[in-house]
Amino acid sequence: MPRTIFIVEDDPDQRQNCADALRRRGYAVAAYASRAEALRAFAETKPDLAILDIMLGDEIDGGFDLCRELLAVRPDLPVIFLTSRVDDIDRISGLRLGAWDYQAKPVSLAFLAERVGSLFRILDLKGAAQTNERKCLRAGDLEIDEERMQVTWRGQPIELTYTEFNVLLEIVRNRAGRGASYDDLARATRQGVVENNTINTHILHIRAKLRAADPGFDCIKSVYGFGYRWSCP
């Protein structure tokens, strides 16, 4: 039985394109234009994932409200925001509501599909027994479980978004040489157009989360004019 994905997007073209791309990859897609429509459908079906736009018609924060309502009913529902609103404040609000990821338009459908794919894979792994041997990447006190997209620092789990996870992974993977260049990192975010500044913002968030666990954390160094480097062993 294919996974069911809810898409709530007021723009019919984007809704159609997104739905088509996901359907082509074998998912069942139910697309809605408004919050009310989505809520009604939600009462009857049980989607495995919701991709929400924030602005829904006249409702400026319609997506946020919808997310809150959906999670109230099903706290374990993975939600991805797909929006043209890229201000930090929106990004943070979205993630605080419990969303898995926050994607800025314009989006690459291939990347979106890949993201959806890895999300389901992680869900599967979480659901499966712990028998599988973990495939872990270690860098000093940092442990990255690529399969489950889980990061721990000195044993403490660090909650990163999908993008942040990929950025951190890229830096750690390139720790042997000069570091990860901005271009490498831009690719790792799996988004269309990424400025250096956006990367810097992600790094700031990653550092902030790690420092919340360990105030002395200082392993991600800037290589000015180039990118970032993992400086711990």
Next chain:
Amino acid sequence: MTRKRRGLGIASKLVLFSLTLLLIPWLGYRYLQEMQTFLLSGQEKAQLLAAQAVATALHDSEDLLEPHSAVPPLLRERGTLYAYPLPYPIQLDGYLTDWGNLTQHAVRFDTDDYVIVDGDNWTEIPSFELVLGTQADQLYALLRVHDNHLVYRHPGYSRLDTSDHLRLTLLNDDGALLRFVLVAEGPGSVSAYRVDEHWRYPLDAHPVPEIKGYLQENATGYDMELRLPRALLGPDQRLHLAVADVDDPHGRKVEYVIGSLHKQWPGQLNPLVKRSLELQKMLTAFDHSSARIWVIDRRRNILAAVGGAAEAQQSPANELSRLDGGPVDTALGGLPATERRHTGDGKGETILAAQPVFAGDAVVGAVVIEQGADEILSLQRHTFERITRTTLLVLLLSVAGVLLFASRLAWRIRHLSAETAAAIDPGGRVVRTMLRAEHNANDDLGELSRSISDMLARLQRYTRFLENVPRTLRHEINNPLNVISTSLQNLADELPQTSNSRYMQSAERGVARLGRIVQSLTEAASLEEALRNDERQVFDLDALVRDYVTSCTHQYPQRRFSYQRPATDILIEGADARIEQLLDKLVENAVDFTPPEGGIQVRLDECNGCARLSISNDGPALPEHIRRQSFDSMVSVRESGQSDKPHLGMGLYVARTIAEHHGGRLEAANREDGTGAVFTVYLPLAQVRTQEESL
């Protein structure tokens, strides 16, 4: 943000302007001058009228003005003697001091006036000078005789003509001639004898007691003073004086006789003119203490004078000199005239008015009135002082008032100006739309203040709108962009043969480029907000720049990068990622303008409390007009199509914003030799460093 005032302030201008009030005293002075002229001419007219009144009263009183009408006119004209009124009796002592300066008005008689001459081999020019004066009922005479051989009377001779002597002829009451000889036996008293018609023997044995005289020798001859009662002169008031000279003390013969009348009238007598009591009485009716009134005859002899209390003390000679000149001449010519004169001491001014007196058609004399203009002048002076005081006070008050008003006005304007300037922060944001200054004022400034508040409110709305433009734009563009982008991807998935099409690739590049434009717009727009949320830390700028330049040499292998390090570490406080972003923008800009194989020099040093980072590149110089604007958004000097990247001039704007956020500034200049452009960032050093130094 304060600007230098270019010209004079309002206060200075108003004060300068109020100086025109100084014109008021000047105008007052002019007015007074005219007033004075007017008053003086009024007084002239009044004096002329008064003179005319006197002259009219004297009209046809020829006998008063011309008492000797029986005498032939020519003789009258040339032979009249005038007896000056004397203020006090003369001491008969041979000293001339009591005559005062009347001696200057002495009449001189010489060879033209001889009576008898014996022989013509004169060794000297015979002459004598005569002054007559009256006091009370006495007539005085002073004779100054030139005689180098004085011969006194010898008591042994009974003849009186055997020594130097004086011959006096009078007409008595009956019209008979009385002859007197005055002789002296030495310096001192002179005796007068009535004599026969040959001037030889005395008719009486004793001298006449009424006639007294005194002789005093001097260097050139002798002076003789005489006194006789006026009653002796009789009604005709005529007399004749002659000096007889004897030079040989042995022969004792009269050498010559010089008389007081021209030789053409032998045996005649001089008419004597003196102050006329009748006229004097008449004039008293016109007496006025401040004015002096004279009646003069045709020969300028003063017949009567009244008034002028102060002037009465003056000597008769002084009075005479005052009658000289202009108006008196004119009046004697038959026409009234006036003249203004400065008094002798130069302080005051007097007005002289003269009117002719007619007898029939002939002018027989003149009435002259002199009055001081001091009253008018002192009135003018007082008025002038009063006006000056008043205007100075008014001037002072108005200048003070203007100053106060202007200062207050200037203060209000400055206050308003300061608040207006403070309403917009250095970043151009409107921080306050309601000015407190002058808000409740009812005058023009209040109006201005309210207008400014209004304007600021509008400006704020406009600024907000502008600030929201990129955000709105991004949202509005991103959605259709996403439609295109996702449609292209779906198209490529659905029709795999299109995915490698040139058109598909162009479309994807276009979409990517649009995406970048929107992103950079957003970046610039949200930069300031983002900067405020940055975490700041102290870091070594040198290390950052060193790393950065090293990265650049890899990233842009076609450009030659060089870095000149500072002597010491340079610690600044800020967000390193932002400084990196700033460098990104400046280096991108430099790379774009540098030709392949061109050089880019980065240099960092310390400058008096700040860090100076300059990036200099080979290439074209910046046009002057761009130099100042290139940090504002949307200004770009790049030619379109030169590069794939979108160029909206956001780069330098971002760089400037970051520099300013760190308390520094960005400057653009050209290399002095014009071979390229130099962008210099100034950043303040971290405070930590100075604290360490102070420790």
